[in-house]
Amino acid sequence: MSTYTLIATAAMGLEALVAAEVRNLGYECQTENGKVIFKGDESAIARCNLWLRTADRLKVVVGEFKAKTFDELFEATKALPWEEYLPADAEFPVQGKSVKSTLFSVPDCQAIVKKAIVERLKTKYKVQTWLEETGPLFKIEVALLKDKATLTIDTSGAGLHKRGYRIAQGGAPLKETLAAALVQLTNWHPDRPFVDPFCGSGTIPIEAALIGQNIAPGFNRDFISESWPWLTKDVWDTARLEAEDVANYDQPLDILGADIDHRMVEISRENAVEAGLGDLVQFKQMNVRDFTTAKEYGVIVGNPPYGERLGDRPEVESMYKAMGEVFAPYETWSVYILTSYEGFEACYGKQATKKRKLFNGFIRTDYYQYWGKRPPRNN
Structure with a gap:
């Protein structure tokens, strides 16, 4: 070697x-x-x-x-x-x-x-x-x-964000690599509930499921260097066997993706099936204003509309305000929202525990993090 x-x-x-x-x-x-x-x-x-x-x-x-x-x-x-x-x-x-x-x-x-x-x-x-x-x-x-x-x-060929499961997408799809980053930047563990109320084509919930079961994101695709004589088939076979061995397919997951558009919900389902996660991730049509849960210590990750066009702003501001009101009662839940809208905290009605600058393509965004109460320690 x-x-x-x-x-x-x-x-x-x-x-x-x-x-x-x-x-x-x-x-x-x-x-x-x-x-x-x-x-x-x-x-x-x-x-x-x-x-x-x-x-x-x-x-x-x-x-x-x-x-x-x-x-x-x-x-x-x-x-x-x-x-x-x-x-x-x-x-x-x-x-x-x-x-x-x-x-x-x-x-x-x-x-x-x-x-x-x-x-x-x-x-x-x-x-x-x-x-x-x-x-x-x-x-x-x-x-x-x-x-x-x-x-x-x-050595990659197609960018690493191309996992091989996205057979359809919406108008402004989130790159799989950024979706995985949004999940990794939370306090989520696979034994807790996970919700994306603006799931679009399902990228964030699917990436969460891959992380939750420790499935290699490139398991479902090919790479340009697989045809190179000095990167032998044995090398790739060994790497893929290792990935198969450490995947935890028995890890139960409670992951929900929701979207107001029923067509996006269907696309999300198709993409999850293509990723081999059809039974693991649930999708449903829902307005974020209708969110309700009896579960505790969950994580909400959302990439809502940003209101980039001036005409969309009143609607987006109203939605951010509604989100703040809807999520407020769930004190044990942590909420993470990605948006380029600079007045987000004022609309949401609460200052973030922490925020992090990220780029969604060429759009400069902030990742607003609201940390919920920690679960009690098991004695």
């Missing part, structure tokens, strides 16, 4: 959660803006793709170096051991980005990196004419930040 430098990319505000997941898998790591960096072998690549709930994707770092000229970029790229990653028939498109760097033309940087890799591989594989590129796919990225170039290969 070889050792690789790996980067788990993360949405802004989720780096600490991704780092905790990486450490839980047994790898020491450090965080930077938008990424978590660590070292691991081939099994780490398979395990992290299967298990990281809140990361966007996993990349292998091939090299890092300073580059202020195209010559420097070409020579330093060509000096890297590409033959250790790419077989002779590899298909390898190059993507790029440049931030605050002298080399600001991304298409030029992509073309130079591509040419340098081609030259390296032609020499190493003793190819005279051109490379066929008919084999497995390796998505390469050149990222320039303040004149430092980082060359990576994406």
Whole structure:
């Protein structure tokens, strides 16, 4: 087994959660803006793709170096051991980005990196004419930040938020990675009730069920690196067997997703069935104003409408006010609400115990946390 430098990319505000997941898998790591960096072998690549709930994707770092000229970029790229990653028939498109760097033309940087890799591989594989590129796919990225170039290969393919269960969605779907983060940022335990009163296509309840039964979020999908010759089928089989072994399918769950739109309730049910959780998560049509429960020590997680359009604001403000009144009697319940509406606490009628800045796509939001009374300790 070889050792690789790996980067788990993360949405802004989720780096600490991704780092905790990486450490839980047994790898020491450090965080930077938008990424978590660590070292691991081939099994780490398979395990992290299967298990990281809140990361966007996993990349292998091939090299890092300073580059202020195209010559420097070409020579330093060509000096890297590409033959250790790419077989002779590899298909390898190059993507790029440049931030605050002298080399600001991304298409030029992509073309130079591509040419340098081609030259390296032609020499190493003793190819005279051109490379066929008919084999497995390796998505390469050149990222320039303040004149430092980082060359990576994406091991995930489709983003890690694509779990494979979402067969339908509504107008403004929440990414699965953010939904998992919202659950992880609560005090919920699988033996307590969990309610999402604005479930949309069911993403938050489904992610809660996966967490509750310790099911690997990537268990139901494929990854681009499964076709690579140096990441063997044995490595993936071992990682998937481990995931199967630690899943707790016997853990009973009390999870409810509700939505005012009956069509979204049907979509949620379909998605839960696709995730293999059809019997575990309940869905029903309900207006949040009608919420009532006799249960205790539960958790409510909601991603309600934000009122981004001016015309929607009165309706949204009225709903936030109703939520505050409806949830107030349930002192043992904890409530967690994600919204971009800055006046949320005033409408809700109560200041949050804590709030955390998160980004829902490009929308800056706050996650308002209201902690309920703790359950009595068992003597």
